[in-house]
Each structure stands twice: as C-alpha cells, then as structure tokens.
Amino acid sequence: MQITETRIPAVKQIVPKKHGDARGYFMETFSAPIFAAAGITESWVQDNQSLSGPKGTVRGLHFQIAPAAQAKLIRVIQGAILDVAVDLRHGSPTFGQHVAVELTADGGEQLYVPAGFAHGFCTLAPDTAVAYKVSHIYAPAEDKGLRWNDPALGIGWPVTEAEALLSAKDRQQPLLADLPAYFTYA
Numbered sequence: 001m002q003i004t005e006t007r008i009p010a011v012k013q014i015v016p017k018k019h020g021d022a023r024g025y026f027m028e029t030f031s032a033p034i035f036a037a038a039g040i041t042e043s044w045v046q047d048n049q050s051l052s053g054p055k056g057t058v059r060g061l062h063f064q065i066a067p068a069a070q071a072k073l074i075r076v077i078q079g080a081i082l083d084v085a086v087d088l089r090h091g092s093p094t095f096g097q098h099v100a101v102e103l104t105a106d107g108g109e110q111l112y113v114p115a116g117f118a119h120g121f122c123t124l125a126p127d128t129a130v131a132y133k134v135s136h137i138y139a140p141a142e143d144k145g146l147r148w149n150d151p152a153l154g155i156g157w158p159v160t161e162a163e164a165l166l167s168a169k170d171r172q173q174p175l176l177a178d179l180p181a182y183f184t185y186a
C-alpha cells in the first residue's frame, strides 16, 4: 500500500498492493498502522455505499461542519469516478483550490479527504458503486453543500451542466463566495 500527498498535502492518495493469482486478487483496503504512519489517524465510525446508474452522475460537493465535521476515505468498488476535494479552510494557502483524482474499481485507488474539505464526484462509467468511510456519523443539521460547478472553483468536470445527473439539492447548492467561514486552517 502506497500513500502519497496530492498537490494539497492534507489530501492523500492511497494505492493498494494487489496480490494477483489464478483465483483473482487479494488486497488490503485499510490498515490502521500504515495509515497512521502517513498521518491518517481518524477513527472511522460509519461506512457508506452509493450506486449511481448513469455515467455522468454528479454527487456533491458535500461536507459536514462542526461539531460533526467528517474526514472521508473513498474508493470505487464498481466502475470509475473523478473524485474531487475542495479546500474550505480559511487561511489555507490552497483555500478554494481542489484535488481531482480518478478512482477506479480495477485500480483500487483511494482518496483521503480530511475535515475542512468539500467532497464530490462524477461517475465515469455506468453503474458505478462508491464505498467510503467517514469519521463522524451522519448529522443532517450539519450537512452542507457547495455548488459543484461554481466557476470560482475551476474544476474540470467531464460533463456539462446539461449532461450531468444531479439531485435537486445539489443543483441549488451555494457558491463558494456565499459560504460562511466554516473552517479555519490550523
């Protein structure tokens, strides 16, 4: 398992070691000591899974605020996504910037997104299933969003607004400029 920093160092990419043989493969998808050695020390308290039918489904951008802020550990178990994390930490040298990484079921790559970031993805294949761990339970009152295609973010989504399939909620999320300062950079 290899854990590397992305262009925003707090966001990390994890590439598992796949042990292939005649039966298929085996891989570790989470190992507390290996993650801790890379500075990922959260206790994961909830596992989530979603299935998106059409290619071009966009979920996000989402985050929970204090006292229910969440780190997330995301992987794809069927299909592929462009996974995106946006830095919402006021005072951060990368505030408003993002990391966009392709995660595939075949590759088994994961993205670690700490608290203080908005997260979302676009599916790159039909019937894409995403599984992720979160470090705080779901808290609807603290569940917030950011407009996926806010021009201020400059995210290179693989779909246009006309092509994307979104929830009604996500079509109406606020722009970055209209968000309160939910997070500060430590």
Ligand SMILES: Cc1cn([C@H]2C[C@H](O)[C@@H](COP(=O)(O)OP(=O)(O)O[C@H]3O[C@@H](C)C(=O)[C@@H](O)[C@H]3O)O2)c(=O)[nH]c1=O
Binding pocket: 048, 050, 059, 060, 061, 062, 063, 072, 119, 120, 121, 137, 138, 167
């Ligand atoms: C996120 C969540 C939703 N729900 C419920 C609320 C709602 O009725 C239904 C669907 O919720 P949503 O439309 O918010 O699902 P979705 O758009 O898939 O939300 C997810 O998007 C990705 C990008 C994330 O980063 C996740 O943290 C989560 O916010 O599931 C839970 O019961 N527990 C949860 O943890």
